[in-house]
Each structure stands twice: as structure tokens, then as C-alpha cells.
Amino acid sequence: MVPTPPPAPSIPSAMRTPYVGGNWKMNTDRAAAVALAAAVARSAADPATASTCHVAIFPPFPYLIPCADALRAANASVVLGAQDVYHAEKGAFTGEVSPLMLRDCGVSAVLCGHSERRHVLHEGDDMVSAKVRASLAAGLAVVLCVGEKLEQRLTGQTDTVNERQVRLGLREVAPDLLARIVIAYEPVWAIGTGKVASPDDAQDAHAKIRAVIADMFGQPHADALRIIYGGSVTGHNAAGLFSMPDIDGGLIGGASLKPDEFAAIIHAAARRAHRS
Ligand code: PGA
Secondary structure (H helix, E strand, C coil), X not given: CCCCCCCCCCCCHHXXXXXXXXXXXXXXXXXXXXXXXXXXXXXXHCCXXXXXXXXXXXXXXXXXXXXXXXXXXXXXXXXXXXXXXXXXXXXXXXXXXXXXXXXHCCCCEEXXXXXXXXXXXXXXXXXXXXXXXXXXXXXXXXXXXXXXXXXXXXXXXXXXXXXXXXXHHCXXXXXXXXXXXXXXXXXXXXXXXXXXXXXXXXXHHHHHHHHHHHHHHCHHHHHHCEEEEECCCCCCCHHHHHCCCCCCEEEECHHHHCHHHHHHHHHHXXXXXXXX
């Protein structure tokens, strides 16, 4: 457990390149997915954002290959990610998709432990942790999602829940693999509800998560790790959130389906990089 509030980051947040991911969830059809991937490729190539912000998209499984083709055709630096993965390499796991299958389809990142998987599909911390380790072993980057439910926030359990999900999610992960990890703090009550966390509340949770990482892996690793916020981020509230010292970008659901709004969020993250 983390007894005291964490110190301010000891290195400038400029060391951390902002990261913006678009989690499309179970949305789009094939044509819309390809059009959206092409639009994100154009936004990410904008000279105002290129090279100052890492941009990722997480389309539904069936559209990963057409989206990979669209990104390749646009010569885009956008990372292609999957919304989930199974931890076994292959075998009798009907309906599941392995890390190597994802790699084979041009995927280089994966979400693990998204709240909809934890709370709708009842994935526990053990499964999330197995998925993280299997994905890292296969060479994928991982966005580990953590966050408290409303009743947990109301009963003062926010930091305990985040700490447990981070510690178990990163259990047995070697420190040198942390460079391939991003943590997404996504309070469940803020996801898809329009109720965004205030920048101060989000900053507080991020700083405490960074303190947990420092305790697990050492301060230099904690300073280098991107911790992004998710939950009702829009083109309007992104800049306020991204102005906080420990908020290194966002994982975006609804707004990632609207190309102009997602572009505005990417720009807000890039401005953070220029300002730092
Ligand atoms: P939202 O979703 O932006 O629609 O709230 C965020 C997420 O679930 O990653």
C-alpha cells in the first residue's frame, strides 16, 4: 500500500511522449473502419502533431487487417492495436485470439483489462495479468487499463482499487519490459457517461499510480512510464486534462469515432509536448 502522497515527478514530463489511443469498441462497419483509420492517419501526419505524439487505434477484431492496409497505404505512423487478446499461444480456446495471431495481422499493441472486459465479461486480475505477460512475451505493447467503479469511489477505495489492479496487472513483468507498457486510468463511472473526472482528481489518481510503479520498479521507470486518462474525454476537455503533470495523454472511446474530435484531442496532446 502507498502510505503518503507521492512527490512531484522528478523529471520533466517532456521525457514522456504523449499517447492518444482511439478505442472504437464494438462500433463501425468495415467501410467506416477503413475510412476512420485513413482519417486518423491524416491527423497524425499533421506537422503540428507528427513526431510529438504517439497515436494508436483499436478497431474491432474483424477490421484489423483492412485497417492495417489503410494505415500502410497512408504510410502512417499510427499504431494498430487490438481491444483484447487471449493469453495462450494456440489451441482449444473457441472464439479467442492469440498474441501471435494479432502480430500476424499487423497489430503491435493491445488493450488489457478494459473495464468493459472486467465488469461486463467478468475478467479478473489473474486473467488480465496473464494477458499482459503473454502479450509482452509475443512482442506486443500493452495498454493496461485500471480504474474504480462509482461505489468504490464513493466509499474512498479509488487508490486501493487502482493499486491492486496495477500491482496484479504488472505482476512478474520484468522492469525492462515497462517501456512497452502504457497505463490507462479509466474511472468506470466516467466511461461513456459524459461525466469526466476533473483534471485535479485525475491528476491525483495518476500521481498515486506513478508512486505504485516507483515502489514496484524504481523511480526512473515510474518517471518514464506513460499514464493516460480515459473516460468521456472530448475535444473540449482534453487540454485541461493533458495540462496536468502526470497525465500523458488519453484513451478515447466515443470521441475517437468522430475524426475531427479525435484530431482535436491529438492536437491537445501534441500541445502538451510542445509546452513541456
Ligand atoms: P469513452 O470511453 O471515451 O467513451 O468514455 C473510454 C474508454 O472506454 O476507453
